[in-house]
Amino acid sequence: MKVQLARITRSRKGHPIRAEQLVEGETIAIGRGAQCAIHLSDPRVAFEHASLFASEGAGRIAGVGGAALTIDGRQAGDLVLTPGVRFEIGPYQFVVEEPPPGADAALACELVRPLPDSASELSAHSTMGLEAAGLGKRGPAWTLFILVAVVFLGLPILNATIPVLRALTADMKVSPDVVWSPGPLASGHQWLSFDCGACHQTPFRRVRDVACVSCHEKVPGHVHAPALQKELFGGTRCAQCHFDHRGADEPIRADAGVCMPCHADIKRTYAQTRLDNVTDFATAHPEFRLVATMNDDASTFDLPEYIHSRLQPQIRSHRALQGRVVSGRNVTLQIEW
Ligand code: HEC
Ligand code: HEC
């Protein structure tokens, strides 16, 4: 038997669009299964729902295995394909048409009750949102925001501004303003790691020299002559030549920007100096030279304290060096008087 099948879809404006095909076979299966010659993909159709066949000179259709056809709202097992007859298989409507020449029957098929658009349909039906389940985004976002603001801003500000609190937290294992530290302190200062106020005496202000001098009472000036010290360094802060928070290194700057304006041509700054010019303390340090003055009885000698040099304690502990020139691999110490 030959059946002409016209599948009808609708344009957006509702006009029918026909796609015709000729299906041939002794019996023609209709259903959702892939093996069916007339394939209806909707899940409400059985795998093999009905079959078409010719019998007693007429085309017929019959439901398979109890599957029913619907004719005018009523269930039927089979029917003769007479032009004009309508029946339904699941959500599809079939109309029997006048067969064209060369075909035994003609059917037009249209999906008249499509499944609803699942996503929007589902969300319309679902009653449980993330908020209802306590998983909304706003709550955790605010909680975290407040937590961060309290721990990293509120507590350190309170600790820094209330002197009583500051004194209490100075001895704690971890003080609240540690979170603001820009880096580990110099090795000599690491014992102050939780007592930020030792140097940062006034919150939100630069470190003042009085803080440094409160511990380093006896630090002499950079230059011997007091008048010159005042003239050259009167307005210079300790922190301009000393840094901190950059790890365990000795916290003395050696970068060209701070030291070279004077040391690249030191005689221009201090005409009587006996120092050599230095173009870079890190890579081109000049030979060391130390000047000591013999005491009257020539038993000891004084080392000038005008440079707060770390060489001095070493020389002091080596009295035997008196009057001799000491040479090392990179260092020559000459003691003059
Ligand atoms: C031994 C002294 C000392 C102690 C203790 C100290 N600091 Fe500092 N800190 C300094 C110096 C010096 C500077 C550089 C200041 C300048 O250049 O004016 C500085 C700078 C800073 C800066 C500014 C960083 C920048 O790049 O300008 C912050 C923030 C800071 N310190 C936080 C802390 C915190 C937090 C603590 C406690 C955990 C602390 N400091 C303890 C000496 C100290
Ligand atoms: C609470 C006391 C205290 C304060 C405040 C303090 N220091 Fe110190 N500083 C020390 C101690 C203690 C050492 C370790 C000395 C040692 O190792 O001989 C040290 C070491 C140093 C060293 C290294 C010396 C060395 O021999 O390695 C320098 C440079 C220095 N401090 C400069 C400063 C400056 C600049 C400030 C101010 C920003 C300052 N200090 C604030 C107590 C303090």
Ligand code: HEC
């Ligand atoms: C404003 C000018 C000036 C700046 C800036 C300066 N110095 Fe000096 N420095 C001098 C003068 C002047 C002397 C003393 C010279 C003398 O007494 O003969 C001196 C002495 C020294 C000495 C002692 C040298 C010796 O053999 O006795 C050292 C070390 C030194 N400076 C290192 C530095 C370093 C490091 C810096 C940078 C952090 C620096 N200076 C920044 C002017 C300066």
Ligand code: HEC
């Ligand atoms: C012009 C730069 C400059 C200024 C300003 C300055 N220093 Fe120094 N400071 C140095 C240099 C350079 C050294 C290393 C000198 C040396 O080892 O001979 C040093 C060494 C030190 C040392 C270590 C001394 C030792 O025996 O090892 C301390 C502590 C120190 N300075 C504290 C201070 C303090 C406190 C202030 C502020 C009152 C200050 N310095 C200002 C350049 C400076």
